[in-house]
Amino acid sequence: MAGEPEPQRPKNHECLTRVPWLLLLLISLALFVLKLAILVQVSRIHGYPQGQTLDQQGSSSLDAVPHEQTHSSLEQIQHQLTQINASLAGLCRPCPWYWELFQGSCYLFSRTLGSWEASASACQALGAHLVIVNSIEEQRFLKFWHMRKNELTWIGLSDHRREGSWRWVDDTPLQLSFWREGEPNNDGDEDCVELGDDKWNDRRCTANNFWVCEKPSAPCPGH
Structure with a gap:
């Protein structure tokens, strides 16, 4: 009727209409993150030797590092011993002093x-x-x-x-x-x-x- 005031909408009406959109946005973002994680994981798997799992690759990598370090240390020690022997040979006296x-x-x-x-x-x-x-x-x-x-x-x-x-x-x-x-x-x-x-x-x-x-x-x- 003319002259009658329009019925007021509930105050929370605007918030209620926004909820589905926010929920949809969050779900879409979650799906995108999940897809991205799957792609990263697949790319890692293809990067490892065929037939080797992630756990196996990680374990072998951990085992390989100390072995390589040990081998390198042994080579350094051998090189130092060679240098010491060469120095001793240069300083060697077949006879005592005054002989x-x-x-x-x-x-x-x-x-x-x-x-x-x-x-x-x-x-x-x-x-x-x-x-x-x-x-x-x-x-x-x-x-x-x-x-x-x-x-x-x-x-x-x-x-x-x-x-x-x-x-x-x-x-x-x-x-x-x-x-x-x-x-x-x-x-x-x-x-x-x-x-x-x-x-x-x-x-x-x-x-x-x-x-x-x-x-x-x-x-x-x-x-």
């Missing part, structure tokens, strides 16, 4: 005097023995050092156990000799041998001389 190297043996020329027995004991205390001359080259080597110092020097030869039976300190018999002319003459119980000039001379074992110790040289790493 001289010649043809696989180390020689120590004493700086003090002593009897033949005391000299032999001093060499033994150093893990060596009084020098044993086995070749012309070794005799020349000793001669060179004798000429430098011009000192009478004990060598490891004597006949104090049995007169006339010359033997080295390792109990091997004398074969190659470099006696001075007229020697040995056993003048006054001369049972021990000294190096003088470039020849040998027998002398009393209680006399005081310098001496020469000899022992095998030590091998260097990698040799």
Whole structure:
């Protein structure tokens, strides 16, 4: 009727009409997220080796990392050991300090005097023995050092156990000799041998001389 006021709509009418649209929007968004998640999962599966599950791939990856790290660490250690061996080889001394190297043996020329027995004991205390001359080259080597110092020097030869039976300190018999002319003459119980000039001379074992110790040289790493 004219003049009558229009009936008022409920206040919540507008909100009620919006609910279906909001619900539809949320459902659509959820479906989109679900589809996206499925696509991502499928792409991952295709990226793994055929026949291998995600759990298997994850497990193998976890197992592979420590193995690769361990292998790399071992290679680094091996490389460091190689470098250390090379450094040691460069620093290696086949003979101790103050010893001289010649043809696989180390020689120590004493700086003090002593009897033949005391000299032999001093060499033994150093893990060596009084020098044993086995070749012309070794005799020349000793001669060179004798000429430098011009000192009478004990060598490891004597006949104090049995007169006339010359033997080295390792109990091997004398074969190659470099006696001075007229020697040995056993003048006054001369049972021990000294190096003088470039020849040998027998002398009393209680006399005081310098001496020469000899022992095998030590091998260097990698040799």
